[in-house]
């Protein structure tokens with residue numbers, strides 16, 4: 034397990050994401066958050082995780098943890114196909130920008146979000162938006178749930194195999210059922 | 212023109228102080244008024260003259276910073292860690308640093324176009340004389356240089372006049388670059404204003420470059436029916452000697468074609484081009500052929516087909532010599548800006564250089580005289596081609612070789628971790644080595660030819676060559692038609708579409724421009740262009756984007772240029788030309804204000820930009836933007852109030868300029884009829900935004916084409932496109948419709964029920980359609 038960017042050249046600065054070495058870490062962060070939000074990119078519907086797609090895990094987690102969902106790119110379509118309606122549809126940089134604004138009252142207008150969970154964005158797009166949040170949203174915690182290391186998140190998996198990833202995602206879901 | 216510098220040179224003069232030889236001096240710039248339009252408030256603006264206008268825009272569209280590096284290493288105080296609210300040793304903050312890097316990139320871009328323009332104008336003056344008349348469109352164009360008139364307040368008439376414009380550009384860029392020095396400008400907003408100034412200068416220099424070459428070389432003059440030319444690897448007759456030219460500055464290529472013409476060799480030799488030189492060659496002669504955008508360099512060179520490579524400037528792979536050497540293709544460098552380490556042979560007898568190149572004594576030569584390049588390139592190609600026959604097979608790797616190499620793969624994934632598009636190379640190689648080539652073949656379309664994968668591979672597998680070998684059928688079938696770059700837009704075309712555009716009845720002008728760093732291949736770009744032409748937008752294009760749009764076939768085997776009109780009208784796909792021709796797109800927006808709306812153009816930047824911003828529904832899309840030039844081009848559009856969309860790689864430009872649709876207070880304009888402030892909604896919502904997918908881009912284009920001045924009919928039409936695309940591509944009605952409906956008449960009839968329900972739910976209130984401006988009256992009409 035290492036803090037090595039997935040794209041070799043995308044080395045971050047001195048402040049780098051801590052590793053989610055076990056699913057309990059992500060689970061605890063989500064549990065503690067009062068106003069979490071999922072930012073779900075277009076690749077979420079492309080990635081096969083054995084018989085499911087990544088987006089299916091997102092939907093399951095969003096339902097169980099009661100997390101609001103922002104669909105970026107054309108991901109909304111994929112959610113709707115699965116009978117799930119996201120709370121907002123907007124470009125990834127637009128939601129990123131709003132998350133840097135401490136006065137923004139969130140997608141439902143009920144108060145600022147305190148945790149943003151990123152998944153399924155093109156790697157470098159996620160990298161740069163998380164960098165914006167790392168630098169300009171000091172009160173926001175961020176997690177990347179992709180199976181590649183996102184150095185600019187507060188917490189991220191390292192570059193892990195699909196199998197390991199599935200195990201982790203399943204474990205996060207199971208923990209919550211306790 | 213408005214002013215003129217008088218140069219006096221005296222060979223020999225007897226004076227009291229003695230005999231003076233070769234005296235040259237200028238006696239300043241004398242006013243020479245031949246243009247009756249009154250001079251506006253801001254001719255030759257300094258970098259702070261238009262600051263108020265920039266701040267007005269930047270107040271709506273604030274930067275969202277996306278630091279691509281947390282450190283600064285620009286001086287030896289550094290490296291400094293700027294993360295969060297830390298400051299550098301010089302005191303700069305992270306936002307300041309990001310804006311500074313954007314300014315630096317924009318300066319590189321503007322300097323590149325300006326230097327290109329200078330090289331071109333100097334050469335053309337030597338060749339044709341300083342008094343050569345500027346004529347970018349014959350009788351069809353009276354406003355010959357809209358950007359120059361707007362920015363400089365002068366009306367250039369000859370090639371010589373353009374030198375003064377370039378003097379100004381060079382002076383401005385020097386000052387702008389100086390602002391990036393340690394301890395100079397550190398305020399992020401001021402830096403952003405300077406970025407916009409840089410962009411404006413960039414468009415000025417691009418205009419100079421293109422009208423100079425159009426006028427001197429007789430390139431198509433605002434011709435909607437410019438000839439259809441060949442594009443694609445498959446259009447080359449490989450049995451002939453083949454010359455490849457790469458870059459942007461066309462004089463060496465012109466000399467190549469002139470030499471062939473003079474020696475009756477046209478038809479005996481293939482002259483092929485990659486990148487904008489390719490585009491400009493085909494504007495000069497429809498016999499020239501384009502291979503493709505910049506990402507085709509490696510695949511074409513490695514095919515062995517070119518017998519000689521001539522490079523000029525910009526966007527050329529810096530390892531071109533290494534790649535060429537491997538296939539014994541000699542290289543001629545032609546610009547002092549890109550010498551490639553080659554010996555300067557300018558002025559040597561052509562015979563000697565040709566002998567050295569053909570015998571292989573030298574890999575290449577630096578020849579900085581276009582005329583000499585013409586002779587050497589053509590004759591070398593003819594002499595060397597027979598010797599290179601075996602190498603010209605066009606076969607990258609035999610199937611057996613490819614299989615053998617794929618088997619060397621250890622699945623370490625280093626290639627994928629180097630690939631900008633995260634292409635699943637290891638999986639494709641594994642499948643290929645099992646005899647299943649489909650996945651590798653599929654990669655051909657999305658590979659941008661950067662060969663970073665090869666540099667990363669510990670097994671030294673020539674991955675890109677394997678990909679191209681797998682995609683060889685596709686490559687060989689690349690033979691399409693592209694409409695040669697037409698240059699400027701005619702005044703009459705502007706008169707005809709001006710009204711419908713300003714009223715919103717032509718839903719928008721969308722310009723697909725820029726480089727070929729596409730996230731998922733070029734077809735996406737062609738599909739977008741076709742979609743918007745079918746929706747009766749005016750689609751403009753230039754440079755690598757124009758090529759990519761051409762490299763697409765419909766069901767009847769036709770390229771978009773064979774199907775759509777080249778006239779600047781609704782439903783057209785208009786190729787203006789190369790990178791520097793982008794100035795005709797901004798120029799068209801400016802001409803709408805001046806020719807259609809009769810606003811004074813001369814030295815009147817802020818008023819015209821305010822007009823364009825509030826009334827002309829133009830949107831730029833740089834789907835594969837990669838270069839620093841793309842930054843300066845975009846910045847020139849921003850200052851005119853024209854939003855720009857980039858693909859997902861565009862977040863690496865370090866900041867977006869985003870509006871906040873939820874901040875109602877941001878979206879008021881002055882109504883010049885009543886003096887009241889009127890809420891107009893977030894139109895256009897963003898000034899610079901990266902989007903993730905083609906689908907999202909299409910919805911964004913439709914959305915960003917709305918303007919405060921749209922009539923109800925126009926707005927209803929624009930809303931129809933926005934809602935229709937949103938529903939089709941994103942699966943649902945947009946949730947922000949209430950922000951774009953000003954009165955019931957704005958609601959598209961076919962969607963009335965749905966929209967009225969949404970408006971009710973959102974507590975929508977009717978407002979008015981103002982005569983919109985962002986400028987306080989005294990500034991707007993000084």
Ligand code: SF4
Nearest residue numbers: 283286289291299301
């Ligand atoms: S320019 Fe400023 S921030 Fe950059 S290295 Fe020097 S002192 Fe540090």
Ligand code: SF4
Nearest residue numbers: 630658659661662664
């Ligand atoms: S050459 Fe193609 S496959 Fe290789 S790294 Fe570049 S884009 Fe990826």
Ligand code: SF4
Nearest residue numbers: 620621623624626668
């Ligand atoms: S880097 Fe080379 S060896 Fe490693 S997976 Fe890629 S092709 Fe195979």
